[in-house]
Amino acid sequence: DAGITQSPRHKVTETGTPVTLRCHQTENHRYMYWYRQDPGHGLRLIHYSYGVKDTDKGEVSDGYSVSRSKTEDFLLTLESATSSQTSVYFCAISLIKGTDTQYFGPGTRLTVL
């Protein structure tokens, strides 16, 4: 168990509403990531963070923003949710320097109606 929690675990929302997903880690790892997983597409990187207030875009960042004000929390925001953002969202953490591994959270299933 890598000490990663995601909240909420399930959410149903309507098109056009803002949604924020939270990832919390207790490992003090520097690097944090948000992925989405869809059938036929595997895991795709949305945004990642390489330190407090340091973030960068992944391959599918349109429509998403992130914030990291503390080492332990990484927030993913859908400013105006669309049906195409219905997916399972995974947070992950990495140490990279030292032991190069990546651990995943349990996921958040988001449905946008």
Next chain:
Amino acid sequence: GQQLNQSPQSMFIQEGEDVSMNCTSSSIFNTWLWYKQDPGEGPVLLIALYKAGELTSNGRLTAQFGITRKDSFLNISASIPSDVGIYFCAGRRTTSGTYKYIFGTGTRLKVLA
């Protein structure tokens, strides 16, 4: 976005059989990771590899870092029903400023009792 080629995409095997799957890339990697994902859960790290030619075991699982550094292999010996799931590979290049992992498309394993 870039993804690793993982094969086979799916496989049905009889309980007790050995399983082999592989992951290939057009780029050289410095780290290879293997994950298993059960339905409704996040990927769980099985094995991490850091050196070309490295062979690492975790119980009935054995993974190898290819000598060319462009591929990796995972073997499962004497499969059991709980081996069912999706297996992912992931790789990372340790070039400056690269904090991102690239994922394979997954191998779906089904075990027939």
